[in-house]
Amino acid sequence: MSARVLNVIRNDDGQFEITDQRGKVVEGPFDTNAAAWSALDRIDHETMPGRPRSNKKVLWGKPEKPAKRNGKKAGRRQAAKDEHRMKANAAKAPGWVRSVAAAKFDPAGERKFRDYKLGTFGAATEVKRIDPATYLAEKAARGE
Template structure:
């Protein structure tokens, strides 16, 4: 009894009779040949078979959430512990358009309403 490589993989043959196969690797084919011979299986090999079958039968690994960096964790913790007035100011100052200088974009030739109020109040 021996193992030969064919186009479809490795097979266990005895003379010109195919006994088992095809297997993707030579090691798997030789393991099958040992089983056919009736060789005893070592406890370590039994355990390895059991573990690999258990892992393969459980399906694909679940997708774990990506780890945050230490800096991101510290920022999230600090933001959660901030007093309410700090959170309110941060929410009020948030500008999705990115106007960082605090000025409201003005159309050409028009004065903002708050500027008009300032002029009349003076």
């Protein structure tokens, strides 16, 4: 099998052509360089052995799936599946992740914890007034 060398060149009219190594026009003329190169790719794929390649445009990202007929029922089923998957994944999470998530999503528990941390002290607690002279007299009486 001999390999053909093909080139894209610009002719005198400003259009693009595909030529072989002897300068003979294989295909063309094309208005744009891009059109000439896509034709060259098509020729390469036709002559190359291997799997056939489609000429479809590439869709970037995920293509949208067509809508199903029974949308309401399928939507409910999908929501139930998603709910189950979330619960299963939450159960598999490490302990520290679960404790952080519990604190974030359990405001009553967070409040209880905060109150427990504060103890009996808070903004409403009366402040005990200490007279320095009385305090020093009591300290001297104890012998400290």
